[in-house]
Amino acid sequence: MYRILRKESLNPTVSLMDIQAPLIAKKAEPGQFIILRAKEDSERIPLTIADFDREKGTVTIIYQIVGGSTMELDTLNEGECLHDFVGPLGKPSETDGLKKVAVIGGGVGCAIAYPIAKKLSSLGCEVHSIAGFRNKELVILEDEFKKVSSKLCIMTDDGSYGTKGLVTNALEELIKEGNQYDEVIAIGPLVMMKFVCLLTKKYGIKTIVSMNPIMIDGTGMCGGCRLTVGGQTKFACVDGPDFDGHLVDFDEAMHRGTIYRDFESHMRDKNCNLMKQGDK
Amino acid sequence: MPVSNGHRVAIVGSGPSGLAAAGDLAKMGYKVTVYEALHLAGGVLVYGIPEFRLPKIIVQNEIDNLKAIGVDIETNMVIGKVLTVDELFEMGNEAVYIGSGAGLPRFMNIPGESLKGVYSANEYLTRINLMKAYKKDSKTPIMHSKNVAVVGGGNVAMDSARCAKRMGAENVYIIYRRSRNEMPARKEEVEHAIEEGIIFRTLTNPVEILGDEKGMVNGVKCVEMELGEPDASGRCRPVEKPDSELVIDVDTVIMAIGTSPNPLIRTTTPGLETNQRGCIVTDGDSGMTSREGVYAGGDAVTGAATVILAMGAGKAAAKAIDEYIKNKN
Numbered sequence: 001m002y003r004i005l006r007k008e009s010l011n012p013t014v015s016l017m018d019i020q021a022p023l024i025a026k027k028a029e030p031g032q033f034i035i036l037r038a039k040e041d042s043e044r045i046p047l048t049i050a051d052f053d054r055e056k057g058t059v060t061i062i063y064q065i066v067g068g069s070t071m072e073l074d075t076l077n078e079g080e081c082l083h084d085f086v087g088p089l090g091k092p093s094e095t096d097g098l099k100k101v102a103v104i105g106g107g108v109g110c111a112i113a114y115p116i117a118k119k120l121s122s123l124g125c126e127v128h129s130i131a132g133f134r135n136k137e138l139v140i141l142e143d144e145f146k147k148v149s150s151k152l153c154i155m156t157d158d159g160s161y162g163t164k165g166l167v168t169n170a171l172e173e174l175i176k177e178g179n180q181y182d183e184v185i186a187i188g189p190l191v192m193m194k195f196v197c198l199l200t201k202k203y204g205i206k207t208i209v210s211m212n213p214i215m216i217d218g219t220g221m222c223g224g225c226r227l228t229v230g231g232q233t234k235f236a237c238v239d240g241p242d243f244d245g246h247l248v249d250f251d252e253a254m255h256r257g258t259i260y261r262d263f264e265s266h267m268r269d270k271n272c273n274l275m276k277q278g279d280k
Numbered sequence: 281m282p283v284s285n286g287h288r289v290a291i292v293g294s295g296p297s298g299l300a301a302a303g304d305l306a307k308m309g310y311k312v313t314v315y316e317a318l319h320l321a322g323g324v325l326v327y328g329i330p331e332f333r334l335p336k337i338i339v340q341n342e343i344d345n346l347k348a349i350g351v352d353i354e355t356n357m358v359i360g361k362v363l364t365v366d367e368l369f370e371m372g373n374e375a376v377y378i379g380s381g382a383g384l385p386r387f388m389n390i391p392g393e394s395l396k397g398v399y400s401a402n403e404y405l406t407r408i409n410l411m412k413a414y415k416k417d418s419k420t421p422i423m424h425s426k427n428v429a430v431v432g433g434g435n436v437a438m439d440s441a442r443c444a445k446r447m448g449a450e451n452v453y454i455i456y457r458r459s460r461n462e463m464p465a466r467k468e469e470v471e472h473a474i475e476e477g478i479i480f481r482t483l484t485n486p487v488e489i490l491g492d493e494k495g496m497v498n499g500v501k502c503v504e505m506e507l508g509e510p511d512a513s514g515r516c517r518p519v520e521k522p523d524s525e526l527v528i529d530v531d532t533v534i535m536a537i538g539t540s541p542n543p544l545i546r547t548t549t550p551g552l553e554t555n556q557r558g559c560i561v562t563d564g565d566s567g568m569t570s571r572e573g574v575y576a577g578g579d580a581v582t583g584a585a586t587v588i589l590a591m592g593a594g595k596a597a598a599k600a601i602d603e604y605i606k607n608k609n
């Protein structure tokens with residue numbers, strides 16, 4: 001069974017879990033993800049492998065509570081088990097030959113970006129990390145990023161922590177200071193990745209983004225996760241989730257992400273009500 | 281429980297092909313483990329074919345019978361990712377049977393295919409069947425469409441159309457580029473669809489899917505076709521009629537134009553020969569592949585075919601695997 005060995009709240013809406021999954025821990029590489037179902041009738045949701053411990057046989061997931069399924073996941077506690085946990089899915093991030101990289105995370109995207117920063121640093125690559133959040137309360141993984149980066153810029157929208165501004169401001173400054181990056185890796189909300197890509201295109205820096213479309217199976221069977229990259233249809237679950245950001249059609253991806261908006265808000269309200277009842 | 285013969289065999293995929301092989305091998309005394317990528321065993325029988333045509337309880341009974349004779353079924357195991365075929369051998373299996381099906385959906389590559397409201401038949405059917413969106417209180421979202429176009433003329437197209445109707449759609453069209461005579465679906469399936477009021481638009485081919493400013497589908501632009509000379513498959517080749525463009529008003533388009541095997545196994549199994557369509561190449565009926573001890577059958581070898589053929593291939597391979605292991609030892 002996929003037992004929850006540790007559960008920790010990182011900020012009011014983001015939690016971390018270590019899951020017992022020795023076979024997955026043995027194979028996991030940064031950039032890959034798992035799909036889980038919290039309970040027997042839950043939806044299948046994809047989450048990035050935020051960390052793994054091959055010896056202990058654990059896989060760490062970090063999730064933001066945004067809707068019905070993540071709320072349901074968050075009702076489980078240490079010692080309990082997830083119903084399904086499958087992976088490692090997707091292609092590992094490519095790290096070969098990189099000497100100097102800027103890693104950018106936006107919000108919970110930092111959880112996806114951290115394992116790549118960690119691997120690059122362990123390979124001797126110079127890592128500059130930029131982590132953006134709405135405000136101080138939402139900052140996550142600061143210590144972890146510090147350990148693996150020779151430079152860390154924390155940006156907040158309201159200036160309540162780090163520097164006030166967007167991740168693109170920080171990146172442009174670093175580039176203007178004369179930093180020459182082999183690659184920029186940007187992971188976060190679609191708008192953030194889109195604007196990072198517009199900036200790096202201007203400077204001609206190769207940029208990798210991690211796409212998170214709606215998924216079901218994660219094995220290439222449904223095609224629901226398809227997106228257009230360089231004019232071709234790609235399946236994020238088997239061809240990605242990493243893609244060349246300068247080729248991704250972000251506007252289309254943003255449209256596709258809203259397919260079930262009404263249904264999702266309905267499930268969210270339903271689960272909120274259930275939890276409120278549970279609190280009584 | 282059959283008497284154990286002390287040998288182990290691994291099966292990849294729990295569709296009809298894998299289950300048929302598992303059953304026969306277990307009865308011969310092999311210790312059989314079936315690895316399934318999804319959270320539920322059964323393959324297309326549980327994620328594709330709808331409840332009204334094949335009640336899930338029948339499949340579940342079959343699976344329970346296999347478990348009762350000692351077959352282990354491990355779900356949530358994507359072979360090629362969590363374990364490779366080579367590792368299955370290292371774990372002590374003396375043969376591996378690949379029955380991983382042909383699950384990768386094809387799209388037409390026409391403009392508008394990424395609009396909201398365009399599904400592959402696999403996604404549409406998976407949401408409804410595997411994830412149970414047909415139940416009112418399901419947590420899985422699905423579009424509740426009014427007017428649906430299903431593109432294709434096979435069993436999969438018929439099932440998608442009939443599901444759409446059951447999900448409450450008012451008008452459901454089957455759009456197929458040849459005539460009814462050429463449809464690959466079984467005659468009964470076509471007849472059921474007609475009885476249920478599915479509208480057939482044959483000799484019609486989509487060229488573009490149209491959408492509104494929010495990116496939602498609002499129509500499908502088609503051209504009329506006529507039948508020309510027979511092609512390599514022996515069926516008449518459809519050719520476009522000039523100036524025959526028409527638009528059908530729909531809010532959902534389901535692509536049921538075929539599937540091919542997914543690349544997970546072939547890209548992670550060195551020495552396994554596949555053809556240009558991504559199907560595993562086997563030596564005749566035995567299912568023997570280019571890798572010693574690796575057998576394959578069902579849709580993974582033939583491309584999308586039938587349950588009977590898939591089961592037959594599983595049974596034939598079980599026999600060949602038994603001979604192979606006996607001769608080896």
Ligand SMILES: Cc1cc2nc3c(=O)[nH]c(=O)nc-3n(C[C@H](O)[C@H](O)[C@H](O)COP(=O)(O)OP(=O)(O)OC[C@H]3O[C@@H](n4cnc5c(N)ncnc54)[C@H](O)[C@@H]3O)c2cc1C
Pocket residue numbers: 033043044045046047048049062063064065066067068069070071108111112211212213214215216241257258264265268
């Ligand atoms: C490869 C990949 C890696 C991801 N990694 C992480 C991660 O490490 N941490 C994290 O917090 N989130 C991650 N996500 C996003 C996460 O899967 C969604 O937040 C989650 O599925 C939302 O489900 P919900 O029911 O709680 O919310 P909903 O109310 O259903 O939806 C909220 C948002 O999540 C999106 N979403 C809904 N269902 C899915 C689905 N099945 N697949 C993908 N997106 C969906 C919706 O488009 C919407 O924008 C990842 C997504 C992908 C595809």
Ligand SMILES: Cc1cc2nc3c(=O)[nH]c(=O)nc-3n(C[C@H](O)[C@H](O)[C@H](O)COP(=O)(O)OP(=O)(O)OC[C@H]3O[C@@H](n4cnc5c(N)ncnc54)[C@H](O)[C@@H]3O)c2cc1C
Pocket residue numbers: 292293294295296297298315316317318322323324325328329330357358359360379380381382383405435436439440466542544545577578579580584585586587588590
């Ligand atoms: C909607 C629909 C209707 C149909 N109607 C009919 C009909 O009326 N009559 C008929 O005869 N045929 C019909 N067919 C075709 C028939 O279902 C298939 O030919 C048959 O299921 C093939 O069996 P299989 O065992 O080869 O593959 P599948 O049933 O596809 O099973 C393969 C299994 O392997 C799993 N898998 C894939 N990759 C991996 C991996 N890497 N690791 C682990 N597991 C993996 C998959 O998840 C799946 O469960 C229909 C098909 C569909 C989709």
Ligand code: FES
Pocket residue numbers: 214215216217218219220221222223224225226235236237238
């Ligand atoms: S999630 Fe179904 S094909 Fe990618």
